[in-house]
Amino acid sequence: MSTSGTNHRNETQIAADQALPSIVITREFDAPPERVFRAYTEPDLVIQWLGPRRLTMWIDRYDAHSGGSYRYVHREDDGTEYGFHGVFHEVRPDERIVQTFSYEGFPDGVSLETAVFEDLGGRTRVTTTSLMDSFEARDAMIASGMGRGVREGHERLDELLRSREMEA
Amino acid sequence: MSTSGTNHRNETQIAADQALPSIVITREFDAPPERVFRAYTEPDLVIQWLGPRRLTMWIDRYDAHSGGSYRYVHREDDGTEYGFHGVFHEVRPDERIVQTFSYEGFPDGVSLETAVFEDLGGRTRVTTTSLMDSFEARDAMIASGMGRGVREGHERLDELLRSREMEA
Numbered sequence: 001m002s003t004s005g006t007n008h009r010n011e012t013q014i015a016a017d018q019a020l021p022s023i024v025i026t027r028e029f030d031a032p033p034e035r036v037f038r039a040y041t042e043p044d045l046v047i048q049w050l051g052p053r054r055l056t057m058w059i060d061r062y063d064a065h066s067g068g069s070y071r072y073v074h075r076e077d078d079g080t081e082y083g084f085h086g087v088f089h090e091v092r093p094d095e096r097i098v099q100t101f102s103y104e105g106f107p108d109g110v111s112l113e114t115a116v117f118e119d120l121g122g123r124t125r126v127t128t129t130s131l132m133d134s135f136e137a138r139d140a141m142i143a144s145g146m147g148r149g150v151r152e153g154h155e156r157l158d159e160l161l162r163s164r165e166m167e168a
Numbered sequence: 169m170s171t172s173g174t175n176h177r178n179e180t181q182i183a184a185d186q187a188l189p190s191i192v193i194t195r196e197f198d199a200p201p202e203r204v205f206r207a208y209t210e211p212d213l214v215i216q217w218l219g220p221r222r223l224t225m226w227i228d229r230y231d232a233h234s235g236g237s238y239r240y241v242h243r244e245d246d247g248t249e250y251g252f253h254g255v256f257h258e259v260r261p262d263e264r265i266v267q268t269f270s271y272e273g274f275p276d277g278v279s280l281e282t283a284v285f286e287d288l289g290g291r292t293r294v295t296t297t298s299l300m301d302s303f304e305a306r307d308a309m310i311a312s313g314m315g316r317g318v319r320e321g322h323e324r325l326d327e328l329l330r331s332r333e334m335e336a
Contacts, residue, residue, distance in 0.1 A: 020301070022301075067237035069234075087255035088255065098268070102257070114278045
């Protein structure tokens with residue numbers, strides 16, 4: 001496994017689907033699927049990378065199993081909190097996670113998120129599709145500047161995957 | 169409450185959305201939201217109406233609470249079984265149910281279903297929106313003849329709502 005910095009292959013790509021109200025996020029990581037999957041499902045690992053650096057994350061519950069549920073809070077330095085929750089429809093080890101997602105500031109909004117983990121031979125491509133219930137909601141999500149937080153989260157995940165904690 | 173047969177107001181309407189890969193099902197019932205909601209969430213009631221008459225329903229689990237999960241099986245006389253499962257993202261009493269839905273014959277397919285219960289003054293309009301992840305999946309669902317089973321289920325629900333078991 002390379003211990004160098006993130007290379008150019010590992011750029012986060014964020015695309016709005018033309019036909020569907022969805023956002024497709026693609027990212028490659030320099031670690032095998034089993035390791036990336038752990039970072040997506042074990043709460044003590046998730047808390048170390050999910051979201052932008054400036055926010056502190058607090059996990060209420062994170063039961064990443066088929067039929068489980070989750071809730072977490074991102075907190076600004078000034079105390080402002082953003083809560084998120086949902087349920088895991090399917091967690092298929094090292095391959096696939098399907099979950100619902102709501103931002104508690106807009107409780108009637110809900111999206112269906114599917115993350116697929118592809119083995120690139122010691123490396124992993126994660127493709128996450130967030131399907132929303134309207135094009136307006138999808139476009140508002142993109143306009144909110146979510147891209148920066150997603151990219152920063154992925155960079156933090158690169159760091160976590162290189163850390164001693166994640167070594168087998 | 170009228171004890172007459174289903175009147176013309178209570179026709180099941182099934183529409184394919186133009187812009188989204190969703191199916192919108194609208195139906196009115198001659199009972200208040202609290203009663204219709206019970207019939208949608210209590211497993212011993214759900215089992216009496218969900219699906220076409222020719223199938224026998226068997227419930228594995230039906231925990232209709234936010235964060236709960238469900239699984240049930242519809243069985244043909246010849247023993248053929250159709251399994252369905254998902255999770256409840258939100259169950260808001262008498263108002264709203266948001267759940268995921270998968271047919272086990274096509275385990276990678278998943279839809280997000282939102283049922284909204286509107287109080288029409290002693291009567292109830294239920295609008296169910298099933299959002300799928302592609303137009304192909306949506307069109308295949310409609311082509312499968314799901315409409316007949318949905319209509320028959322609603323007629324069975326009319327009967328249940330008129331029964332002694334459901335009287336307050």
